[in-house]
Amino acid sequence: MIKKTLYFGNPAYLSLRQGQMVIKLPEVERNDSLPEHMKRRMEVTKPVEDIGVVVLDNRQITITQGLIEALLDNNCAIITCDSRSMPVGLMLPLCCNTVQSERFSDQLKASLPLRKQLWQQTIKAKIRNQAAVLSACTGNEAKNMLRWEDDVKSGDPDNLEGRAAAYYWKNIFAGFPEINDFTRGRDGFPPNNLLNYGYAILRAVVARALVSSGMLPTMGIHHHNRYNAYCLADDIMEPYRPYVDELVFGLIAENDGCVPDITKEIKARLLSVPTLEVVIGGRRSPLMVAVTQTTASLYKCFSGELRRISYPER
Template sequence: MSYHILSIDAYTCQLSCERGQLSCISDSGRQSIPLEDVGAIIVSSFKATLTSNLIIEAAKRRIGFILCDSHKPAALILPADRATDTATLRSLATMPAHLKKRLWDKTLSAKCGNQAELATAWNPLHPKIEEICAVATSRRPNREADTARLFWSIFADTFADANFRRGRKEEGYNSLLNYAYAILLSSILQKLYALGLDPAFGIFHQAREHAAPLAYDLMEPFRPAFDANVARWIRRGLEQDESPDSISEITREYRRHIISTLDAETFCRGKTTTIRASLEAVCRSFRQAVLSHQSGPYEPWTISTIKWAGS
């Protein structure tokens, strides 16, 4: 079986199987691809119909479906032999503490480094730049919290005001950030499910009801990519003399702006690609690390080459 992840997001479409070919009919016409080239199918269409024959033929080839509601995974259709007791699930569930620590250390280093890179791109002359760069590369116990504190302080001085506080329940620009992170979470959940990684088994975040610890873990280094595009939105609004309240509204234009983050050009694993593809590449590398019981294959993403980070 191939491991290509096929994403279908046409507003309305009809999916079927004919002679081993997945057929998709939408407003763009008819397209087809051999099922043998597909590893998983993500359906984000608002109105999509699937034939039972397609589901059965996909199951024979051990292909899973991820059905999304507003881009967030809502249901899984898995082959019977993939639903339970897979090697990946066993490896996740029994991962030793020392391996979790090494994987989390790599994740945390990438996140803190990304925040320092982005803060420097935003405001290279800010008096806290030297400190955030030093903290981000340190081994101090509170590195994540200290880097975040400096990062949001630089963000406030550059785009907001001294009263800005980052928090999910805070007001102002926090609404823009909350929406951006929701898009990021949904996107990484899609990739995890498609690759057979159960998000309930994390390496740092704790499991709780209706939570997805592994998604919260792996999305951390990508947060600054979305912070960069939120800041870009704020800067554009300020240049147009819009009020902070107006800028903070979650409009249709803002939703399109943030979703476009997934298609931003970046550099990952030696080649130019997109954030969307980088999400998949990181999840694949994590899966390889889990199955090999080694941290080496895991390669978190870094922000250094995202083109609009400082604009």
């Protein structure tokens, strides 16, 4: 079952009652003229077991320790946002698998040749999906990208990922006159802000799935920044990034080629990332479900049961 993504952009009191998230509005709680039974009627409850991602985007949100514990016990990712309403923090459970220590051991013992082969598979899948999205969005076949995909070697020593990315970002938004010479960068001009927001949601979904599969999201197969707590999540999300890119392209196209501001409506569209339809193993699936298949197959590669990661195909 696909889990729900809940976004809170206004002041709220969030607590736990009998396995339910209880959502209260501060203005209602502070109104002493309202009787208790009316206040109860204005409460909203959500089963904690149905929640996969929670986004907290207001400085006047109060969340109880009991609710945080229950959310983490149910493998929910909790995202906090900064003053610009951009995701800035991610909280995940420390333990979410019954054989976690065994899986940690298999992951940590993975040889360098294996990690290079897994990175090769990851980059091939990423370039293949980028090429498909570029073709779908612009109408032009990216045959050169498909050639680069075929040429990716173990560990990608020729950095074909970078070559493909340069071509991809140069062309994907080229049809929009308002977006001139787009350069992808975390702190770059729009629509980088939309991409950053979507990627943050995707990263949380992937990190959550990795923890659920009993792996350390810190220990990557390629990324290894000492200050990055989610190196493996950043590795595994690579082939899924083009789905976010296509979503952002659609938002710009709907806005007559102009980059929309990050309004509540736009955030709602970006928060739909976990429910985007993908094809994995020849079957259609919500992205969040597909990610769990990917992380499960990754562990089997670490344990020697499989030789290939299961990635989606655009």
